Amino acid sequence: MLLEQLLLHPIFSGSTVIAGHSGLSRVVETVNIMDAPDIIHFLKPGELLLTNGYFMKENPEALLDLILKMNQLKCSGLAVKTRRFALDIPQKIKDAANRIPFPIIEISSVEHSLGEILQRSTSVILDNKNDELQHSLTVHKQFASMIMKGNGIPEIVTALTQLLHSPVVLLSSKLQVTSHSHHFKLPKFLPLVSAVETVLSSQPSLQTAAHHCLLDPALHEYRHVAIYPIFTYRHEGYLITFQPKQAPSNQHDLTLEQASNVIGMEMSKLQAVKERSRRYKNEFFSDLIDGFIGSEQEALHRGKKYGLKQKGKYLLLAAKKDEQTNPRESQTTNAAALFDERLISERDVQYELIKRYFSLLGEVFVMFTKNDLFGMLLFIQESKWEEGTFLKHLSAMTSQLFEQSQLSISLGVGNPVTNVLDIGLSYNEAVKALQIGYQMKKTRFVQSYQSKDISYLFRMIPDDELKQFYEETFQCFSSIDETEQKELMRTLNMYYDTQCQLVETSKRLFVHRNTVIYRLDKCEKLMGIKLKDPTESLRLRIAFAIEPLLRIDPSR
Numbered sequence: 001m002l003l004e005q006l007l008l009h010p011i012f013s014g015s016t017v018i019a020g021h022s023g024l025s026r027v028v029e030t031v032n033i034m035d036a037p038d039i040i041h042f043l044k045p046g047e048l049l050l051t052n053g054y055f056m057k058e059n060p061e062a063l064l065d066l067i068l069k070m071n072q073l074k075c076s077g078l079a080v081k082t083r084r085f086a087l088d089i090p091q092k093i094k095d096a097a098n099r100i101p102f103p104i105i106e107i108s109s110v111e112h113s114l115g116e117i118l119q120r121s122t123s124v125i126l127d128n129k130n131d132e133l134q135h136s137l138t139v140h141k142q143f144a145s146m147i148m149k150g151n152g153i154p155e156i157v158t159a160l161t162q163l164l165h166s167p168v169v170l171l172s173s174k175l176q177v178t179s180h181s182h183h184f185k186l187p188k189f190l191p192l193v194s195a196v197e198t199v200l201s202s203q204p205s206l207q208t209a210a211h212h213c214l215l216d217p218a219l220h221e222y223r224h225v226a227i228y229p230i231f232t233y234r235h236e237g238y239l240i241t242f243q244p245k246q247a248p249s250n251q252h253d254l255t256l257e258q259a260s261n262v263i264g265m266e267m268s269k270l271q272a273v274k275e276r277s278r279r280y281k282n283e284f285f286s287d288l289i290d291g292f293i294g295s296e297q298e299a300l301h302r303g304k305k306y307g308l309k310q311k312g313k314y315l316l317l318a319a320k321k322d323e324q325t326n327p328r329e330s331q332t333t334n335a336a337a338l339f340d341e342r343l344i345s346e347r348d349v350q351y352e353l354i355k356r357y358f359s360l361l362g363e364v365f366v367m368f369t370k371n372d373l374f375g376m377l378l379f380i381q382e383s384k385w386e387e388g389t390f391l392k393h394l395s396a397m398t399s400q401l402f403e404q405s406q407l408s409i410s411l412g413v414g415n416p417v418t419n420v421l422d423i424g425l426s427y428n429e430a431v432k433a434l435q436i437g438y439q440m441k442k443t444r445f446v447q448s449y450q451s452k453d454i455s456y457l458f459r460m461i462p463d464d465e466l467k468q469f470y471e472e473t474f475q476c477f478s479s480i481d482e483t484e485q486k487e488l489m490r491t492l493n494m495y496y497d498t499q500c501q502l503v504e505t506s507k508r509l510f511v512h513r514n515t516v517i518y519r520l521d522k523c524e525k526l527m528g529i530k531l532k533d534p535t536e537s538l539r540l541r542i543a544f545a546i547e548p549l550l551r552i553d554p555s556r
Contacts, residue, residue, distance in 0.1 A: 001250070007024070011120040029045070030048070044073075045073055143258060157180065161181040167183035171197070211225065316377060319374040417459045473540065476528075
């Protein structure tokens with residue numbers, strides 16, 4: 001308990017503070033009695049020393065040496081019965097105690113012996129400690145109960161404000177306000193946030209609780225600041241309260257400690273939910289890109305929560321952290337400098353930074369990870385889309401990300417697609433573009449996929465239009481047996497792939513040349529066309545080219 005609180009107890013009735021009044025806010029952990037000149041070697045921090053001053057009677061300088069050493073040891077104070085042996089404390093010793101400041105208490109008028117004072121003071125301190133533990137348990141139960149009932153962090157902050165009767169603000173590890181008491185709705189309280197942000201930004205991340213006093217006269221009303229760091233598996237931020245004067249008891253800090261612990265547990269729960277949701281998202285996009293989702297209906301059903309729609313236009317980007325090639329880069333502050341590197345993985349830092357900077361572009365997107373790459377699915381708005389401008393913004397973003405957060409990344413950009421099942425094609429194009437940039441020994445680049453073949457044009461046409469074209473082209477085959485239908489279409493496709501060479505077609509199909517001729521004749525009769533007619537040939541080639549994009553079974 002605080003020394004000034006202990007001196008208010010009846011056991012110290014009649015005592016007088018004769019020096020070091022400013023040090024009465026020191027904490028008393030234990031009480032001891034001096035009965036030897038070398039007592040300093042047996043004292044501990046937070047200890048109040050009782051003495052009759054006998055050994056100092058003939059050597060007052062020993063008292064000065066004692067209080068200086070006790071101050072270095074962070075003892076609580078010195079209580080002396082000067083009248084017992086007519087001890088006179090010189091003024092220069094009092095002046096020294098005032099400068100430190102170190103409390104010297106005159107207890108000659110206290111009617112109890114030193115032994116009784118020791119015994120009763122220890123009892124008072126223990127009772128106070130029990131009260132603090134009970135208070136701590138009660139507060140923890142109150143906050144934990146709120147969480148169990150479904151209340152969140154804002155409700156805890158509100159309850160904490162009511163308990164402490166002081167403004168409360170919760171800052172993230174990036175010093176952004178995430179929650180606050182009702183006080184900060186008023187403009188006059190906003191300078192408090194700015195002041196504490198300045199304090200925190202000027203020093204390393206706090207690992208333990210800290211107390212500061214704001215020197216700005218305009219903030220005098222709430223100048224005493226208590227800062228409690230909040231941790232999960234990483235540093236999450238700070239719980240901060242403001243008061244006009246230092247708290248008179250330890251219960252204020254205990255309440256803050258329990259609140260920060262419960263907020264940390266709630267953040268751990270929210271982080272677990274977030275990580276599980278992110279894992280599901282990564283698995284979905286991985287399945288979609290790798291072709292494990294076979295139907296558009298399944299892709300739309302699973303991707304609905306991520307904004308996928310039947311009629312939409314999408315663009316995929318692949319991002320990767322550049323390897324360090326400049327020795328100086330290894331000495332610069334890494335992106336993880338915004339966090340405690342011991343408590344959070346570098347990859348999580350990169351994910352959050354890329355997501356934050358990309359969101360500044362104003363585009364609608366979903367971010368995911370696949371292997372060692374970061375993927376971004378961009379929802380293109382036709383009325384606002386301009387590819388050249390977008391690429392310039394991407395390039396500016398990579399430069400800003402490196403300059404402000406020392407994270408060097410490169411981006412590969414695929415081609416737009418309109419079918420959700422083609423998202424994998426656009427992503428693979430983005431990965432190829434990224435590989436091309438690295439092959440050219442570039443860093444912090446934005447590389448577009450340049451190869452725009454006929455499939456690129458097909459992807460610009462709505463899926464239902466392509467499907468209708470395909471079905472109308474091969475509608476005549478629907479009247480024959482399924483097995484024969486497969487043989488005829490496979491033969492016809494191979495015939496055009498070999499530039500209409502019968503011998504080469506028969507070799508690739510491992511059938512006789514006459515069999516190929518028979519099948520082609522039957523195709524001409526079913527379709528009522530000449531296969532070598534340029535117009536009909538082009539139509540059939542286009543139909544075969546769009547078949548993989550629609551993922552249509554040729555037997556249908």
